[in-house]
Structure formats: structure tokens, C-alpha cells
Amino acid sequence: MANQAPITMVIGLDGATYSILDPLMEAGHMPYLRQFSAEGVRAELESTIPPITPPAWTTIMTGRSPANHGILDFFRPESPGSQFLRFVSTKQLQCETIWSYLTRRQRTAACLNFPVMSPPIPISGYSIPGFVTWRHLRHACYPRDLMDTLKTIPGFDLKIIAHDFGLEEKVVEGCSFEEAESWINYHTYKDQQWVKVLEFLSGYDPCHVNALVLDSIDRLQHVFYPLLDPDFYGKGLSEADKQIQSILFSHYRALDNMIARLAEIAGPEGHVFIVSDHGFGPSQYCFYLNSLLEQLGYLSWSDRAISESESAGDVSMEAVKNHGHLLDWQHTIAYVNTPSSNGITINVRGKNSRYGILPEEYDRVRNHLRDQLMALKHPDTGQQVVTGIWTREEAFGGLETAPDLTLRLWDNGLVSTLKSDEIIKPRRECAGVHYPDGVFMARGPGIRSGVRLDPMNILDVAPSILYSQGLAIPEDYEGGVPEEMIEPEALAANPVFRGTATQGAQKQAADALEMDEADMELIMKRLKGLGYMS
Amino acid sequence: MDKPDKTTIFNDILATLEKVSEDWEYSGQITTDTFLLEDLGLESIDVVVLGEFLEEYYQQSFPFTEYFTELAQQEILDLRISDLVDFIDKHFSPQNEVV
Numbered sequence: 001m002a003n004q005a006p007i008t009m010v011i012g013l014d015g016a017t018y019s020i021l022d023p024l025m026e027a028g029h030m031p032y033l034r035q036f037s038a039e040g041v042r043a044e045l046e047s048t049i050p051p052i053t054p055p056a057w058t059t060i061m062t063g064r065s066p067a068n069h070g071i072l073d074f075f076r077p078e079s080p081g082s083q084f085l086r087f088v089s090t091k092q093l094q095c096e097t098i099w100s101y102l103t104r105r106q107r108t109a110a111c112l113n114f115p116v117m118s119p120p121i122p123i124s125g126y127s128i129p130g131f132v133t134w135r136h137l138r139h140a141c142y143p144r145d146l147m148d149t150l151k152t153i154p155g156f157d158l159k160i161i162a163h164d165f166g167l168e169e170k171v172v173e174g175c176s177f178e179e180a181e182s183w184i185n186y187h188t189y190k191d192q193q194w195v196k197v198l199e200f201l202s203g204y205d206p207c208h209v210n211a212l213v214l215d216s217i218d219r220l221q222h223v224f225y226p227l228l229d230p231d232f233y234g235k236g237l238s239e240a241d242k243q244i245q246s247i248l249f250s251h252y253r254a255l256d257n258m259i260a261r262l263a264e265i266a267g268p269e270g271h272v273f274i275v276s277d278h279g280f281g282p283s284q285y286c287f288y289l290n291s292l293l294e295q296l297g298y299l300s301w302s303d304r305a306i307s308e309s310e311s312a313g314d315v316s317m318e319a320v321k322n323h324g325h326l327l328d329w330q331h332t333i334a335y336v337n338t339p340s341s342n343g344i345t346i347n348v349r350g351k352n353s354r355y356g357i358l359p360e361e362y363d364r365v366r367n368h369l370r371d372q373l374m375a376l377k378h379p380d381t382g383q384q385v386v387t388g389i390w391t392r393e394e395a396f397g398g399l400e401t402a403p404d405l406t407l408r409l410w411d412n413g414l415v416s417t418l419k420s421d422e423i424i425k426p427r428r429e430c431a432g433v434h435y436p437d438g439v440f441m442a443r444g445p446g447i448r449s450g451v452r453l454d455p456m457n458i459l460d461v462a463p464s465i466l467y468s469q470g471l472a473i474p475e476d477y478e479g480g481v482p483e484e485m486i487e488p489e490a491l492a493a494n495p496v497f498r499g500t501a502t503q504g505a506q507k508q509a510a511d512a513l514e515m516d517e518a519d520m521e522l523i524m525k526r527l528k529g530l531g532y533m534s
Numbered sequence: 535m536d537k538p539d540k541t542t543i544f545n546d547i548l549a550t551l552e553k554v555s556e557d558w559e560y561s562g563q564i565t566t567d568t569f570l571l572e573d574l575g576l577e578s579i580d581v582v583v584l585g586e587f588l589e590e591y592y593q594q595s596f597p598f599t600e601y602f603t604e605l606a607q608q609e610i611l612d613l614r615i616s617d618l619v620d621f622i623d624k625h626f627s628p629q630n631e632v633v
Contacts, residue, residue: 078595078597078598078599078600079595082599082600085599086598087579087582132583133583135554135557135558135583136583138554138557139554158557166577324600325603325604
């Protein structure tokens, strides 16, 4: 890697896993990725606890663990102690993003489709967040007039790049044969539109760091996992499934072309990183944890709660956010608030609830519940159901907003919060769920070729991006640059070095408020003067 | 901020809608009887985000999710601008935490 700042391209493939990508590469569906993998380095990338999109991508863009950046889930309580939930936003972000850090280091960045980037934080560059509906996307972007600029792109489709909560519900609801083709094609088109945005920006106002999350892999693997994993489809497929599989393979070929185009934008002097926020694997059962807690005497349903079969298994985002009314709070000690957290919250009187246990009972109750969960056996296989449990202190440094216990299940699945007569039930169809191990690949000048690295942690991504820009790694970053990724001569010429810590979120917010248009103009002039902008 | 009267709240909501609705496909006049979902074409998530813009404006938090959940429980699937005015009027308090 050179001293001069080259272009860094970060291609985020939400949910990408080698267990799917490798067979696709071997079968010739992703020839570019195969070449990329052969010419660069690759490693498994261990995700956050839990391995879900908001905390994991936030770790990638802050270099900090969820205990420090404060994003633990898709949701947060509406107010402290409330059972009602809202989506997380930059207001809960406790750490400086890499985009802000780059701004302070006279670098520009384009960050596209990252979650937890709304409301926008001003940076030197461009920000379009993920998980925002089209009606609000304009005001979630930075700079404020970015949407008007993008509308000059021929064929640009604002609605496609926005998050369509209705369409995305199929991730949890499933997708019929009739819907499958249009739903897969929707994701192909959406990814292509995002690539088009980055192509446009790279010509309009090139940035030093370009980062784009393409989220189709996650969505498609949730629904169609058995059609993508040879361990499943190798046992034979129906004609209908073969048709869907063929469309899926076409999507991955299109995705391969998009990756090639993004790498092309970085150019031969640029560094390209391909990363995922978590991996994927199969899950054939549903685990109804709130129903287990009821059986164990920790939870009481309200009269409004109906069983999973009666509710048709409504696991939509709306149902998740509104599930607070399903519990009899006066008689509930412990409960799961969101399926995505895999976390149990214990009601402590006077702390987070008007009801619940006394504060002095907390340790005893939590330890007892932990033991009960670890003793649970699968009714069909006899294997241990809960294979890992972390306390709030172990997983999140004691963060008050974190669950008291966070679980890892035998199949890496997420729990259900719904009421059910059975604690563990087979799914109607095998689904894809988040596994902890994602992917990391890198290629570019100074990066070794054809090397499989030891498994990395997701905390190592942000330092690697900064290193590619010749920058110091902030001393409060919890990961590091995997030095075995770098050619020895390149490493000797450009050693990894640590620098001052990042600024806290409060300072970042204050800077954002103070950065008016006049300030931005000054920054732009300064960057141009330094030769960073054309 | 002093507690605004209902007319002011209505005007504040109109101003907020005007600010955020540039890309929306609604050109009719908005009155207190306008439905947020049926008339403006919003989805429930959009209403929550609209609520967050109002929180930003008033510099205080409102229990929007709790309110929408209660409406859903009563099988009320849409709300008028006037309902939103009443809700803000009811919950507006200088003591509420600044967001």
C-alpha cells in the first residue's frame, strides 16, 4: 500500500458466506469473485453478538464493539424502560463513524446503504442511509441536496434504492412460487441502482473511500437458503424449485458483474475490500423463547395474546414493535423483547419496571434462569438447545440498554417472541438464518495474493480501511490491521501505526451542528488545495 | 418552549409535512380531516418518522409507538391530522425529556 491516498472501495455484501459463495464461484456463477479471491486475501470474519445487521455494520463503520457504539439491535425502547419500540438511529450512536474520522483526516467518503446512518451526520462526502423509506430518504441524505443531484442520473429510481418495508417482509413471511421471480429480480434491480449511484458519484465528485452495502444476498438467503446450499439442493429439487434456483443463479451472476464494476472504479491503484456483516446457515426449527419463559414461570401472557397458529405466525416488523401489549407486565419477570436480539430482559422493580423482582434478587434469578436455559434439550434430537449465553456484562460491558442474557442457539437461529403451545417446532420450510462467520476479502497494491488468512474479527475491518488510506489507527479501535494481509516489503515501507482516539458521539454531533454550508465550502477548498479533489 | 394551542400544532404539522413531502405524490389540500394513510398514502413507518420530525421541532419526545399500538389494538388503522393534533396537545409537556 502506498503513502499517497488511493481510492478505497468497500463492497458490503450483507449476509455473504463462503458456504454459498464458494460453490457459486466453483460452478462458474461468480467468475470475477473467484478471480478476486485468487488474486487477493480472504478470511472468515467473526461477527458481533448477536450477528445481526445494525450492530455488525455499525461495528464495521466505527471500529468499536456494540458495548461501545451502543447499537445492539434493529430496535430501541421508545423511552427508557418502555416496552414499545422504535428503530435505532444515529441518535443512539455513541461513537464516531469512520466517515467522520476520515473527514477530520482530510479524506472524503461516500457511504451508501449503511444502516443506522439516519438522521444524517455531515461529512466530507456523501451519505445515503439504508432502512429509510423513499418518502423520507431525501431528508436522510447528506448533503441535503444530494437527491436533486441524483435525480439527474438517467433512469435513476429513488423508490428502488429506498427500503420498502412491505416487500422486505417476505424475508420473514416467505415467498410463494408465483412471487419468487419478481422478488428476486427486484433485488437485482435494487442492487444495480445502488451501483449506478456510486458510479455516478465517482465521476461527479470522486471520494477517497467509497463504501456500498448491497443487501440482496441477505434477503434472498433468508427465503431461498436451501436452493443455494449444495448440502440441501444436492438431494434433489422439484421442477418449481429448479426454476427459482435458476433465477437465483442469474442474480448472483449479475451481482458478480456489479462487484467487478465497483472494483473497476477503484482502479489498479486502489484497494478493494469485500466484507459481510455476518454469515448464513440453515435453520429448520422455531424456538419460542417467550413461551418457554412462561412454562418456567417467568412470563405471563395478556388476554390479548393469541397463539402463533392463530396469528398466522405474524412476525412482521410491525408485529415485533407492537408486541408489548401481548404480555401481562404485572406478572412477568423475564421476557424477550425482540426476536432479532436473542436477548432476555429481566424486570427489576424500580429499575426498568414498576413490577418484577427486587434488585437484591437479580443475580440469583439471572443465574438460575441461565442454568435452566443451558439444561434445555431439543425434543427431537436431544442436543443442547442453548449453546451459549452471555450476561449483559460479558457481551455488552454492562450497558444498561442491553439484554440481561443473550443467547446463541444450537442452529444459530433467532428466537420467536410469539405464543406457542410447543417450545420448539419444525419450520414449514428450512430457512436461512444468520451465522456468526461472514467474509473478508481484499485486493490491491501491497496486499498479498492468494492467501487465506486466519479468521478475523469484524472489529478489524475499520482499521484495515484506514490503513489503506495511509492513516493512523485510532488508539480506541478494538481491532487491528491483520498484518499477514500485507506484503512484507509494503508493510516495512508503511507500517501500521496507532494514533489519537476517535472523538465521542457528542463531539461528532456538535461538529455536525456547527458544520454549516460556509464551513463545508472551506473544507472543500482545503481538500482541493491538498490535491484530494479535482 | 411554551405549550402551543391546537391551531398552532396543526400549523406546525402542516409546516413539517411541507418540509418533508417534496417527493410525495400528494397535491391535495391538507386539512384536519385528512387521513395520514388513506389520503397521504403514508405507511405506518412513515408516520413514526413524521412523528420524529415533530419531536425534533418541539424538542421533546412523544410516545408515538405506544399510541399507534393502542390504535391498532382498537383496530383503528388510520388517523386524521386532527388525531395527531390532539395527541400532541395531550402529551406536550415542558417537563418531557429533550430529544
